[in-house]
Amino acid sequence: MSVPTILVVDDDMEMRQMMAQYLRKHGFMVHTAATGREIQHHISAGRIELILLDVMLGEENGIELCKELRREQDVPIILVSALSADHQRMSGYEVGADDYIAKPFNPDLLLARVKAVLRRVRRSASLNYRRNTSLFSFAGWVYDGKKDEVLSPDGIQIALSQRETRLLKVLLANPHVPLTRDEITTAMDVTQAGDINMDSSGRALDVLVGRLRGKIEENPKNPALLKTERGVGYIFAVDVTQTEI
Amino acid sequence: MSVPTILVVDDDMEMRQMMAQYLRKHGFMVHTAATGREIQHHISAGRIELILLDVMLGEENGIELCKELRREQDVPIILVSALSADHQRMSGYEVGADDYIAKPFNPDLLLARVKAVLRRVRRSASLNYRRNTSLFSFAGWVYDGKKDEVLSPDGIQIALSQRETRLLKVLLANPHVPLTRDEITTAMDVTQAGDINMDSSGRALDVLVGRLRGKIEENPKNPALLKTERGVGYIFAVDVTQTEI
DNA sequence: CCCGAAATATTACACATTGTTACCTAAATA
């Protein structure tokens, strides 16, 4: 199993099947389980992306199970229960559930809430992922987020140093925004954890900008891309007003 | 503003204040707003970690606002509304809300659900962070996964070069395992995406090992930690059989 | 339009990092 899968846990077979079928009908991969033991089994076996957990699980207690799962795992859990009093709901949230749905429920609403939780999880994941390796491109310039080089609009590879790459990354990630020296300096260090901070006081940034211009600008003396915003800092932008013949 | 803050948006001042006060009482930083315009303002001004958004916002429509916000932002949103019919709830989830709470609500339950969403967001974030920067330690040697330095068992900081750090990281991550030159070479490049592959043919690795030994070994000529496995490669290990006086 | 102060650019230099090469030593093997 490697496709993200929802695990439906309920000791009532009918209920279990109903939920599973409904979710499958809407395009999800679904596995089912009836006991806590089986949950563990599924989790260690593969990629469970969300657990729909019944609170009253025969001998076992869904709340307890949820608490245990949370100790080791970060799998999102939606509790489902016939107990709908506020204090019962709250104990569900307290043990780390992501949502708490009262039975009987409207299956469409269940679906909506499942989607909401998944959306949240996936979003956070992809955002953080991008932070490190996404592709940046602007005005035809492409940085692959990995190698120390950029592709010019003509498709020519231009090798950069590590430091130059980081500078470019920060600027490309914020096109048309004038960045202050401090912002750039900070961002360059944050960009790649684990470095001695660059001293934002000295002229290091200016020198670096100069070097980068030397590599990516047609005419470094009169930069068309990496421009200076006097009194502010630098900006990566295309001047649309500029009349090109 | 730099502390994570909850933004409460409701055109009814009493309601707004009530929610804000309650959340503040429970340790949250809270800002309030009455219109969509103000939301934008708060978001661009600083770190809003969660928005509690009333669905019926005078002239404006919370659902629409939510949809718009989602287009650009990833801020978690909990919708609050007097409209509690299933289809109304569902339209809330559809536009990307993380939760939908019906008025009137039990403030404790609101709090629980706010916490549930924040927990989810923060968890995902910190997990992804760790993915890149976990801590390695072995036999008293600690590498924090970030800075280019290690702590010796005596707690002394030893500065390393980038390359040395990567080598150590690979070795620390596989203690007691003899690694071939190829494995080390590959791992060092994979470790940090975006590099020209190190040529595993030359003697670069040997030289690097020598340099690292010079920094971390008591007696570099007779290494006690970073040992050579002749015909294989290198290994980071403590020889327990060795009788130390 | 010119001057001077402030901001930015550039140049020269110092130093660290890192790979290569050549030569040396130690270990394995016949």
Next chain:
DNA sequence: TATTTAGGTAACAATGTGTAATATTTCGGG
């Protein structure tokens, strides 16, 4: 033991990067 082979290391070269000194540009006020 002689020979062979793997690993160690010194010296060098190519880069990368920051600092400091110097040059240049920009912009507001005479």
